[in-house]
Amino acid sequence: MHEVLQCPALASLAGVYPQGLRTRAVREELDALRQRLRKGEQTDGTWTLEEIVVGALTRLQRLGRPRLRRVINATGILLHTNLGRAPLAEAAARAVYETARGYVNLELDLESGRRAHRQETVRDWLVHLTGAPSATVVNNNAAATMLVLHALAYRREVVVSRGQLVEIGGSFRIPEIMRASGAKLREVGTTNITRLADYEGAIGPRTAALLRVHTSNYRIRGHTESVALADLVQLAHARGLYAIDDIGSGALIDYAPLGLAGEPLVRDSLAAGADLVLFSGDKLLGGPQAGIVLGREHLIARLEKDPLYRAFRVDKMTLAALEATLRLYLDPQRLARELPLLVRVQTPVAELRRRAEMLAYSLESLPGVQVQVAASEAYVGGGSLPEQALPSVAVVLAVEGMSAQELARKLRSSDPPVVARVHAEHVWLDVRAVAPEEDAWITQALRQILPAR
Numbered sequence: 001m002h003e004v005l006q007c008p009a010l011a012s013l014a015g016v017y018p019q020g021l022r023t024r025a026v027r028e029e030l031d032a033l034r035q036r037l038r039k040g041e042q043t044d045g046t047w048t049l050e051e052i053v054v055g056a057l058t059r060l061q062r063l064g065r066p067r068l069r070r071v072i073n074a075t076g077i078l079l080h081t082n083l084g085r086a087p088l089a090e091a092a093a094r095a096v097y098e099t100a101r102g103y104v105n106l107e108l109d110l111e112s113g114r115r116a117h118r119q120e121t122v123r124d125w126l127v128h129l130t131g132a133p134s135a136t137v138v139n140n141n142a143a144a145t146m147l148v149l150h151a152l153a154y155r156r157e158v159v160v161s162r163g164q165l166v167e168i169g170g171s172f173r174i175p176e177i178m179r180a181s182g183a184k185l186r187e188v189g190t191t192n193i194t195r196l197a198d199y200e201g202a203i204g205p206r207t208a209a210l211l212r213v214h215t216s217n218y219r220i221r222g223h224t225e226s227v228a229l230a231d232l233v234q235l236a237h238a239r240g241l242y243a244i245d246d247i248g249s250g251a252l253i254d255y256a257p258l259g260l261a262g263e264p265l266v267r268d269s270l271a272a273g274a275d276l277v278l279f280s281g282d283k284l285l286g287g288p289q290a291g292i293v294l295g296r297e298h299l300i301a302r303l304e305k306d307p308l309y310r311a312f313r314v315d316k317m318t319l320a321a322l323e324a325t326l327r328l329y330l331d332p333q334r335l336a337r338e339l340p341l342l343v344r345v346q347t348p349v350a351e352l353r354r355r356a357e358m359l360a361y362s363l364e365s366l367p368g369v370q371v372q373v374a375a376s377e378a379y380v381g382g383g384s385l386p387e388q389a390l391p392s393v394a395v396v397l398a399v400e401g402m403s404a405q406e407l408a409r410k411l412r413s414s415d416p417p418v419v420a421r422v423h424a425e426h427v428w429l430d431v432r433a434v435a436p437e438e439d440a441w442i443t444q445a446l447r448q449i450l451p452a453r
Contacts, residue, residue, distance in 0.1 A: 001026055007053045010060075017064055025060035026052075071417040072438045072445075076392055076430030078344050079382030083419065085282040085289070086382075087340040087435075092287065092324040099320035106316045119304070121319045125326040129252060130266050132277070132294035136304055137322065138312035141280040142172055144291030145246055148276055149181035151306040152242055152299070153208035157186045161194035161227075163220060164213040174213055183208070193225045199235055209242035210235065214264055216248040216383035233273040242276070242299075245269045249384040250279025250292060252329055258345050260385050266294065275299060283382045286341040287325035288318045344432055345380070345390065352393040355439055356431050360395050362443045366450040368400035378432040392432040398425065399450065407449075414445035 004010065004026045013022065029052060071083060079085045088096070109116040117123075119136050126135035138144050149158060158178060165187065167173045178185045186207070188198040199210055210232050229245060236243035247264040254265060263284060269277040276299055281290030291312075293303060303309060314322075328335045336342050356373045363371050376394035379385070399407050404422045411418040411427070418441075420427045429442060 001030065003049065004030070004052055004056060007049065009053050009057060013060070017060055021063055022056075022060060025063055026056045028059050029056040069417060071412075071419050072441055073433040074394075074418055074420045074429040074431070074442065076376060076378040076394070076421065076428075076432060077381035078341060078378065078390075078433050079283055079380055079384060080419075080433070081382055086286045088288065088321055089286065089325060089328060089338045089340060091328065091338065092321040095320040095324035096288075096317045099316050104316055104320075106319075117304075118313070118316075118319060122323050122326060125323060126292065126294060129326060129329050130270060130294055132270055134297040134300040135292065135294045136300050136309075137281070137314050137319070138291045138293070138309070139314050139318070140289055141246070141248065141250075141278060141291040142177060143308075143312040144278045144293050145174075146177050146181045147291075147303055147306060147308050147312055148244060148278065148293065149178055149183040149209075150308050151303050152244075152276075153181070153183040155182055155184070156208035157184045157202075157204065157206045158209045158211050158244075159186045159188055159199055159202045159207060160211045160213060161189045161198075162187050163189065163191050163194055163224075163226065164211075164215060166213060166215055192220050192223060194227060195225060196227050196231055196235060199227065199232065203235075203239050203241070207239070207241060209244050211244045211246065213246045214248040216386075219387055229269060229272040229274065233275075236275075237273070243274050244276045244278070245272075245274040246278045248279060249283040249285075249382065250281065251284040253332075253335075255284065255345070255385075258342075259390070260345070260380065260388055262388070263384055270294065280382075281322055281325075283384055284341070284380075285325065286339045288321040290314055290318055290322055340435075347432065349391050349393060352431050355434075355436065356393040356395050356429075359429070359431070359439050359442060363395070363397070363446055366446060368402075369446075369450060370398040370400075372396050374428075376428065376430045376432075378430055390432060392430050394431065395429040397427045397429065397446075410449045411445060414448050416441055416445065418442055418445045 005022060010022055033047060033052070073080055073083050107116055107118050122137055123135050126132065138147055160174065165174050175185050186202050188194060188202045212229055212232060233243040247266065247269055249263050251263045251265050255261065255263060266277060266279060274295070276293055276295035278291065278293050281287040281292055293300065328339055336346065353373065360371045360373050363369055374394055374396050376392040377389035378392035379389055397407065398404065404425045404427050407427050408420055408422050411420055420429050
């Protein structure tokens, strides 16, 4: 260990990497070599000090990089869950930066000097934009669902259609969330057909609420029937029950004029009379990860008094990003220019093709590269509009002597990492989710992998 650490190549990095990190890199490299020896590998004189140092330097470089890094999303999925869903607008990113670097009036009324509620940062904007009586925010929509069920239906029954017992990201299922909340699930109907009479027949003395859950990432087609929210609300209120609508993606604006129809609108759920409406902040809203609950004032107040609320509450940076995002919705023209999701959805195919052709031209000189521009299909993702594709354009790559999987892996290891998709033994770089300034970064990444002739 001492001998490796004293090699000039590592010792010279004392001002760049701390001693603990350099020691860890060497230790991990030596441990890896010991494991190979235990497995019976022969050194054959090849494991020299210089090679050990090279291995340690590679590990040190990897350890020195942040684990959470900006990547280029060339998958064609705009709200890619594994890549952080919606990119924030510049105004929201600046708000996070300013909030994080100093003190803020998170729970302080600056006018009176008294303690204030942190939700007031965004509550007023949500009420103004949606017309809801009140609002609150927790850290994601699953938390919102659990909080609502715990506060309003603990040890009581909640009636849900079997066709809406969905599994959301990370293998979390609605029945499991309900069980954890303390509410009891009462299933009605069948996978494809649930009628109002099914709900009526399930209501009993232990029933607390009727819950509608948006199916998000799947659709049932063919012989199917479901109950309109207005009818569900009317039944719930006639029986003294709560009507809760979990709409998932949370569209504040209608995406139909952009060619994307079918996602429930927040204002429609409120107009139908739902007592509480739940949705995500980082999907079609285009903001940070959050679970937003809109509804009646006394119910929102009840949620905020529940013990789970404190466990699920959001921090100052989430509130800053959400407020800045909501303020964009006050000006539809500015929203269309500055919200990254809307910008990507609205980009004309002709513009995407122009960019793809320029990118392909910049890659043609790389050795052994076969490159072409092809029509592609992009998707919103994040459980939104699962069946509706957006026309897009991709740069399609193949490299002589390298599999598509290996090329994709090398792209993910580049700086910055480029995440593409593999199809038919080619790497597809779909440009719809790529910001224009990132085109040059893709070229840079490929030149790192494949030096020019």
